[in-house]
Amino acid sequence: EPEVTQTPSHQVTQMGQEVILRCVPISNHLYFYWYRQILGQKVEFLVSFYNNEISEKSEIFDDQFSVERPDGSNFTLKIRSTKLEDSAMYFCASSESRGGIKVFFGEGSRLTVL
Amino acid sequence: GEDVEQSLFLSVREGDSSVINCTYTDSSSTYLYWYKQEPGAGLQLLTYIFSNMDMKQDQRLTVLLNKKDKHLSLRIADTQTGDSAIYFCAEWPPGNTGKLIFGQGTTLQVKP
Numbered sequence: 307e308p309e310v311t312q313t314p315s316h317q318v319t320q321m322g323q324e325v326i327l328r329c330v331p332i333s334n335h336l337y338f339y340w341y342r343q344i345l346g347q348k349v350e351f352l353v354s355f356y357n358n359e360i361s362e363k364s365e366i367f368d369d370q371f372s373v374e375r376p377d378g379s380n381f382t383l384k385i386r387s388t389k390l391e392d393s394a395m396y397f398c399a400s401s402e403s404r405g406g407i408k409v410f411f412g413e414g415s416r417l418t419v420l
Numbered sequence: 421g422e423d424v425e426q427s428l429f430l431s432v433r434e435g436d437s438s439v440i441n442c443t444y445t446d447s448s449s450t451y452l453y454w455y456k457q458e459p460g461a462g463l464q465l466l467t468y469i470f471s472n473m474d475m476k477q478d479q480r481l482t483v484l485l486n487k488k489d490k491h492l493s494l495r496i497a498d499t500q501t502g503d504s505a506i507y508f509c510a511e512w513p514p515g516n517t518g519k520l521i522f523g524q525g526t527t528l529q530v531k532p
Contacts, residue, residue: 325461337518347524349463354518362519397463401518407451409512409520413462 308332310412312398318418319388327383327415331349337410338381339399340373342366349397355381388419426509426523429518433531437498442509447490449511454483454494457525458504465493467508491528496528503529 311313311330319325340352354361355373370386370410385392395414401407423445431437441480442450450471455463469476469483469492476483498505506525513521 320423339518339520341520349510349520351519351521364519380517399463408465408468409453409518410465411455411463415438 308410310398310400310410312412312415313338313397314415314420315413316416317381318420321389321390325385325388326419327385327396327417328394329381329412330379331398332410333379333399333409335400335402337361337400337401337403338375340375340383341397341399342394343397343414344391344394352383352396353389368418385417388417390419393417393419422511422513422521424509424511424521424523426507426526429527429529430523432499432531432532434499434501436499438499438503438528438530439530440494440496440507442492442494442523444470444492444509444511444521446511446513446521447487448514450514451512452483452485452492453508453510453512453520455508455510455522456510458506459505463508499528499530501530501532502510504528527531 321404337409338355343349353367372384374382395416397414398412401409426442434507453468455468456466481492482496484493508525
């Protein structure tokens with residue numbers, strides 16, 4: 307079955323550094339998402355992306371976050387100046403359509419900010 | 421606002437049935453989902469149900485939806501130790517641009 311792949315699986319960074327998390331969505335999918343899960347908490351929506359622009363973003367997705375689809379396959383999440391509270395598992399997801407059906411998640415990228 | 425609630429923990433014996441429950445607030449949600457997360461792994465889509473259905477069966481999994489009570493359940497028949505994981509309920513409210521609302525997850529412990 308096709309899958310969403312994410313790199314790196316784990317990244318450790320110093321507070322204030324920039325981090326880029328990468329994702330390769332399923333190839334025929336058109337809608338892409340980032341979610342995060344702080345340890346012990348709910349999985350939270352960050353942003354959705356379609357047709358090369360942000361469709362919706364949550365209040366968590368402030369100016370330090372940005373997303374990009376730099377080429378036909380990658381979808382990236384950039385955190386400009388990391389804070390301790392950004393430590394979390396970040397999940398990329400994709401779906402064929404916005405209306406639901408199947409939303410597939412990657413394995414996640416664990417970010418640890420020291 | 422939108423919210424999804426689940427009990428935090430369920431323990432069953434191998435071979436028994438497990439029932440994981442979830443309540444949600446948005447009665448107009450179009451789809452409801454169950455995801456499984458094994459330790460250190462990502463979110464695996466187990467099954468989903470469209471809001472105009474009240475039951476869906478897929479091998480050992482049975483999803484029941486009570487729209488009136490806004491209650492969703494996942495029944496796992498003949499639970500195995502490999503079913504030990506965290507199970508997340510999620511809803512897809514209508515009219516938004518792709519935001520799934522997740523519950524806090526139910527940890528299922530299967531004892532041999």
